[in-house]
Amino acid sequence: MTKIANDNVEATLRPPSLKDYIGQPKSKKALQVFLQAGKQRGGPIEHILFYGPPGMGKTTLAHIVARELSSELRITSGPAIEKAGDLAAILTNLNDNDVLFIDEIHRLPRAVEEALYPVMEDFALDIVLGKGPSARTVRLNVPKIIIIGATTRMALLSAPFRDRFGLVLNLDFYSSEEMTQIIQRSADILKLPLKTEAAQAIAKRARKTPRIANRMLKRLRDIQEIHKYDEINMEAMEKLFELIDVDSEGLTNIDMKYLQLLITKYNGGPAGLSTLAVSLSEDKQTIEEFVEPYLLQSGFIKKTSKGRIASKKAYDHLGLAKFYDRSSDASTQQEKLV
Numbered sequence: 001m002t003k004i005a006n007d008n009v010e011a012t013l014r015p016p017s018l019k020d021y022i023g024q025p026k027s028k029k030a031l032q033v034f035l036q037a038g039k040q041r042g043g044p045i046e047h048i049l050f051y052g053p054p055g056m057g058k059t060t061l062a063h064i065v066a067r068e069l070s071s072e073l074r075i076t077s078g079p080a081i082e083k084a085g086d087l088a089a090i091l092t093n094l095n096d097n098d099v100l101f102i103d104e105i106h107r108l109p110r111a112v113e114e115a116l117y118p119v120m121e122d123f124a125l126d127i128v129l130g131k132g133p134s135a136r137t138v139r140l141n142v143p144k145i146i147i148i149g150a151t152t153r154m155a156l157l158s159a160p161f162r163d164r165f166g167l168v169l170n171l172d173f174y175s176s177e178e179m180t181q182i183i184q185r186s187a188d189i190l191k192l193p194l195k196t197e198a199a200q201a202i203a204k205r206a207r208k209t210p211r212i213a214n215r216m217l218k219r220l221r222d223i224q225e226i227h228k229y230d231e232i233n234m235e236a237m238e239k240l241f242e243l244i245d246v247d248s249e250g251l252t253n254i255d256m257k258y259l260q261l262l263i264t265k266y267n268g269g270p271a272g273l274s275t276l277a278v279s280l281s282e283d284k285q286t287i288e289e290f291v292e293p294y295l296l297q298s299g300f301i302k303k304t305s306k307g308r309i310a311s312k313k314a315y316d317h318l319g320l321a322k323f324y325d326r327s328s329d330a331s332t333q334q335e336k337l338v
Contacts, residue, residue, distance in 0.1 A: 013186045013214050014060045021064065022185065023178040023210075024057065027169040031061065034167050035068050044097055045069070046166020047120055047147040049105075051154040053293055055211030056171035058150035059103065065148060066099040073099045078107030084115040088125055091142045098145045105149035106156035113161055120147060120164045152289065173297055174210065179203035182210050186217050192224060193231045201237045205250035207294045219244055249298065249317060254282070256318075258291055259300060262310045263320055270307030 015021045018032055031048075038045030048065065050058040059075075066073035074094060081087050081102075094100060102108070108116075118124045118139075125140045149165065151157060162168065174182070180196075180203045187194035202220075206213035220232065220240050229236050245253055261279055262269055277284045282291075292308075295301045300314040315324040 013189055014063055015185075016064070016067065018064055018068065020185075021057070021060070022181045023174045024171055027061075027171060030167065030169060031065070035065065039069070044144045044146050047149070047164065049149045049151070049157075049162065049165040049168045050171055051151045051168070052171035053173065053209070054152055054289075055209040056173070057210060058171060059101070061171075062099065062101040062148045062150065065146075066101075069097065069099065069146070071097050071099050071146070073101060075101045075103070078102060078104040081108060081112050083109070084112055084125075084127065087112055087115055087119075088127060088140070091119065091125060091145075094143045094145050096143045096145070098143060099148055100145050101148045101150070103150050104152070106151040106153045113158065116147070117160070117164065119145075173208035175208075176200075176203050179206055179208060179210070179213060183213050183217065186214050190217060190221050192217065192221060193229065194220075195231055195233050197234060198232050198237050201234065201241075205241065205246050205248070207250045208297065216240065216244065216246075250294070251300075251317075254280070254291055255295060255300075258287070258295070259310060259314045259318060262301070262308060263315060263318060263323070268315070268323075268325065269301075269309035270304055272307045276308065 018028055018035075021028055027050075034048075035045065050061060052058065062075075063073060072095070074090070076090060081090070090100070115125065118126055119142055123142050123144050125142050127138050127140060128136070147165075154162075180199050183199045183202050183206070184194065184196075187199065202213055202216050206216060220236070223236060223239055223243070224232065227236070227239075241247070247256070251259075257280060258276065261276065262271055265279065266275075273284055273288060277287050280287065292301065292303075295314075296303065298313075299311055300317070302309045302311055312321070312324050315321050
């Protein structure tokens with residue numbers, strides 16, 4: 001478990017406050033009201049759950065919440081807490097009003113999840129001592145902490161667990177304008193002389209995800225340190241995109257393989273997830289959680305009850321527009337009507 005003292009946080013690309021946080025306006029507004037009301041009432045606020053795709057800012061918001069509450073942030077993850085004893089060890093090292101951030105909270109073992117119920121409701125932890133007929137339960141008081149959970153797979157959390165969070169917020173993909181603002185802010189922190197058109201080029205290729213944009217900027221910083229550009233224009237950007245193997249729409253090598261396979265081998269679909277995963281020699285989870293979300297958001301594929309279908313945009317992007325069959329769209333529309 002990582003302990004972070006909020007008054008000594010090293011300067012990073014993470015925004016330090018809600019005022020500096022760009023994007024997610026609805027979630028940001030709800031969080032602002034929630035924190036302000038909680039501080040006025042005094043005592044610990046209710047627990048918070050963030051869900052959404054990877055890289056949307058869930059960990060960043062946990063840092064901001066802790067800082068807004070003048071609390072210490074402790075970080076752990078679902079897979080790291082294997083049994084109730086691990087949870088007890090973590091809780092005994094916390095103080096009142098501390099924030100415990102559990103990343104990938106959907107991967108908590110069921111026994112640990114159930115052990116958290118009394119912690120979240122009554123600030124108490126039930127420990128079972130002994131085995132068999134002589135086993136007994138001891139209830140330990142724990143500090144009045146705030147638990148913040150983050151998950152990329154909301155459906156894997158049980159309903160009783162979800163209901164114990166006072167605020168549940170969805171973080172979705174960012175708009176192009178928001179991405180450009182985030183990139184320009186990060187470039188200023190990294191002291192990169194980034195032109196607006198260069199920031200927009202990164203925004204277009206960053207899959208609407210700040211984490212990916214910031215990763216690109218760090219590689220751009222490597223290029224800048226070698227070539228010493230007075231200003232970073234599109235010439236420098238082309239070097240970056242060639243280096244990280246990203247095309248004009250933000251598609252990576254695996255994305256292109258997916259679309260080429262769907263179009264050339266399966267005639268544009270429909271094709272099932274298992275079929276595509278086997279053909280690509282990738283596991284289904286990688287395809288479903290890493291490859292497909294952006295392709296769906298960008299309109300390159302469609303999901304139907306029969307499988308995945310390539311859109312006209314995918315054909316155009318691969319230079320295969322002449323092979324596009326308009327009847328595939330018609331059948332999709334007919335399926336929706338049925």
